[in-house]
Amino acid sequence: MRRRRGARSVDDVIDTPAPKRPRVPTWLRVLIPAVLILIWFGAFGAGGAAFGSLSDVSTNDQAQFLPASAEATEVAGLADEFRDSEAIPAIVVIASDDGSELSTAQLDAADELRTALTEVDGVLGDEASPVIASDDGEAVEIVLPVDTSEGAERPADVVAEMRTVVDEHAVDGTTSAVTGPAGFTADLSAAFAGIDGLLLAVALAAVFLILIVVYRSPLLPFIVLFTSMSALCASVFTVVALARADILLLSGQTQGILFILVIGAATDYALLYISRYRETLARYERRWDATWAALRGSWEPIVASGGTVIVALLILLASELTSNKILGPVAAIGIVFALLSALTLLPALLLWAGRAAFWPRRIAHRGDEAEPAHGAHAAGVLHEASAPDEHDLPDRGLWAGVGRLVSRRPRTVWIVSVLALAGMSLGLAQLDSDGVPSSEFVLGESQARDGQALLGEHFPAGSGTPALIVGPEDELQQMADTALAVDGVDSVAVVSADSPAGTAPVTADGVQAFGPPGTPAPEPTVVDGQVMLQATLADPSDSMEAEATVAELRTVLDEVGTEVLVGGQTAVALDTNDAAIADRTLVIPLVLAAILLILMLLLRSIVAPLILIGSVVVSFAAALGVSALVFEHVFGFPGADPSVPLFGFVFLVALGVDYNIFLMTRVREESLQFGTRPGIVRGLRLTGGVITSAGLVLAATFAALGVLPILFLVQISFIVAFGVLLDTFLVRTLLVPALAYDLGRVIWWPSKLARRAD
Structure with missing residues (x-):
């Protein structure tokens, strides 16, 4: 094939060999990979042992994730001064089956049950309420504080024993x-109990099956999975150490996301x-030379992709909500180890x-003079062939057909793609x-949820979990x-250490006494001039x-005095939602700006990064739109946490840009040799298999989150899995290449490549 005057070969442009280096001694070529493998084996072992400590350093207490400035946080701090112990209430509700009033024998049995419950380890028996009958006489409740010091x-173990x-x-x-805050905490902990076993098993099985289909090799999937698991083990070891040192706060949902993100990302980079x-x-006969050349050709897109995700995650540190803030560094640690394992352990193992x-497939050595295939069909799900020997790729196969479609009708392709995404949005x-x-946090069976419904039938539904009001005496x-x-508001009581129940009712006539008429009213507990x-x-x-x-209480009590604060379990949920909404408004623009800057530096362009950012934003809107319809009309979910769109955005934008990085870095390489429009078609065809495989792996790993009966994780699982597939098969395959082809070399503006003729 005739070469244009002044044109440089692909090797000259892309795979230019490094200057002659001194020959690496054989003993060093053996020692370097051996040391790397041993180091990662050590990390694998240490991290494996640290898995058992995850439950000891994690918490699912919503109040601990509020910002310090939240009103509920201030009240929680003050509440500790009004009571002698740190506890959350468990409420035992007993209701008649036939709707009749409870008999004397049943009430006596309930009192015996109360005595047995006060003897459970972890229950503060001295602070337990008496057996309280409902107004209709059909039910009783017992409020038992569970020690959290x-x-x-x-608490989950204490509640399990109480239920026994x-x-x-x-x-x-x-x-x-058994219901109340302690009951819901126990149900949530039980739902998260499958993280270490079930979640990992499902995720690894899904990845293994995909790798078998991709490579049809018995050895390579194990190498990839060992690389991913080593990265996860090193991440877990680091996160547990930081949590023990009180540097990080770990929750069940953060733990689940860490597992999936590390396995998916490490496999993609692999x-x-x-x-x-x-x-x-x-191209190279010696494995050492092949390894060195593969690292030179892959490190930049891998580091750029991982760096994009890390930056997006670290921006979560700007969040008000601590549960959002802690996810950033925890997940970023996981991505760092995913990068390190893909660029050190994997090359050493290979x-x-x-x-x-690659057995039983044979990789024959064709000689150093062979034209590099740039990974054309190295990991395709739908087509995998030997690398072409000529500059021109074979005019057959799925990706050849997609390339022809994009080049012949680019405007039609990208307009139809945008309209499809807009319709989904x-x-x-x-x-x-x-x-x-x-x-509703826990899907499926929940004794706490059933108990809450039973409680609401016979008592004020907020019994046992009151709103707390702190103000001047x-x-x-x-x-x-x-x-x-x-x-x-059904009733109001004041905290009083003098009262047998720990509180005394307050009516329009003042603080009331327990006991016969004439009994003096107990004195409210006063701390620094304040009462609760x-x-x-x-x-x-x-x-x-x-x-x-x-919310209304806060509004009307502000008129009593600005120093009056309202907290409690309900206020924690209210402040959590408000902080999550504020985080969405703040974090999303910051993530977009940071990723746009990274893409500009990587592609040496302004126009191409704008196209890529626009495409993933439209893709995210489409994924969220479809997810909303599925949640409402298929699964019948009661709604979503305000953090769900934020997490979905961070993961989809950061991970969706990954595939665009894989595509556009290859397109830029090809454009340097063949011109922009031919380079776009070649880049699309050359990356089709590997990106499709990576997208399927990542979608499968996030889909594995759906096995845990946690509403938040199931919703994140669907949004990200569907969004990744949308990015893989529509955005990266059709929209981005077609739009870039239609615009032509202007996509590289203002770099010199924008002025080069095709």
């Missing part, structure tokens, strides 16, 4: 349940490196395995991301009167109605 039994005791002391003719290594094995890694009108009740009566005037009121809400404490009541 350092060194105490885990309730079953052993079942009251005939009644239904019983696929990209393997595609280069397979190519270089065909150097050791050589051509045998219409589902955003159905998106409800204002928050969901904590009782001399404003006690005015605060109580103001709170009682709010719709949704407990407002029992008429609605369940985790409901949207209860949040509206708390």
Whole structure:
């Protein structure tokens, strides 16, 4: 084939060999990979041992993730001064099965159950309430504080023991349940219990099956999975160490996302490196030379892709909500180890395995003079062939057909693609991301949720989890009167150490006494001139109605005095939702700006990065729109947490840009030799297999999150998995190449490449 005057060969432009280096001694070529493998084996072992410590250093207490400036956080700090212990309430509710009043025998049995429950380790028996009968006489409740101080039994374990005791002391003719904040914490912990086993097993099995289909090799999938698991183990070891040092706060949902993100990202980076290594094995006879050439050809897109995700994750540090803020560094640590394993451990293992890694396929050595294939078909799901020997790629196969479609009707292709994405985005009108009740966090069976419903049938639904009001001692009566005037407040009591129940009711006539007429009213507990009121809400404490009541309480009590604060479980949920919404507004623009800057530096262009950013934003809107419709009309979910769109955006934009980076770095390489429009078609065809494989792997790993019965994780799982597939098969395959082809060399503006004729 005739070469144009002044044109440089592909080797000259892309794979220019480094200047002659001194020959690396054989002993060093053996020592370097051996040391790398041993180091990673050590990390694998240390991290494997650290898996068992994850539950010890993680927490699912929503209050701990609030910003320090939140009103609920301030009240939580003050509440500790009004009580002698750190505890969260567990509520045992016992209700008649046939709707009749409980008999004397049943009430006696309930009292015996109370005595047994106060003896459970972790229950503060001295602070337990008496057996409280409902107004209709058909049910009773017992409020039992569960110790949460350092060194105490885990609340989830305490509640599990309480439920065992309730079953052993079942009251005939009644239904019983353990609910309240402690009950919901226990159900949430049980749902997260599958993270270490079930989640990893499903994710690894999905990746293994895809790798078998991609490579049809018995050895290579194990090499890739060992690389990914080594990265995960090193991440877990580091995160656990930082959590023990109180540098990081770890939650169950952060742990689950870390697992999936590391396995998916490390496997994606491995696929990209393997595609280069397979190519270089065909060009170089010695494995060391092939390894060095593969690293030179793959490190830049891999580092750029990982760097994009790391930057996007670290921007979460700007969040107000601590649960969002902690995800950033934890997940970024995972991506760092994914990068390191893909660029150190994987090359070392493949150097050791050589051509045998691809057995039974043979990678024949064609000689150094062979034209590099740039990983054309090294990891394709739908087409995999030997690298072409000529500049022109074979005019056959799926990706050849896609290339012809893009080059012949580029404007039609990108317009239809945009219209399709816009149509999917219409589902955003159905998106409800204002928050969901904590009782809906766990999918499937939940005793706490059932108990909450039973409690609401016979008692004020907010019993046991009141709103807490802290204010000046001399404003006690005015605060109580103001709170009682709010719709949704059933009753008000003041914390009093003198009262046998720990609180004393407050009515329009003042603080009331327990006991016969004439009994003096107990004195309220006063701390630094302040008292604490407990407002029992008429609605369940985790409901949207209860949040509206708390919001109104704050508004009306501000008129009593700005120093009056309202907190409690409902206020925690309210402040969490408000902080999550504020984080969405702040973080999303910052992530877009940071990724745009990285792309400009990588591609030496302004126009191409704008196209890429625009494409992933439209893709995200489409994914979220379709997800909203599925959540509402297929799964019947009650809504979504405000953090769901934020996390979905961060993962989809950062990971979606990864595939565009893989594509456009190759397109730029090809454009340097063949011109922009031919370079676009060649880049699309050359990266089709490896990017499709990577997209399927990442979608499968995120889909694995759906096996955990946690609403938040199931929604993130669907949004990201569907969005990745949309990026892989529509945005990267059709939209971006067609739009870039239609614009031509202007996409490289203002670099010199924009002025080069095709």
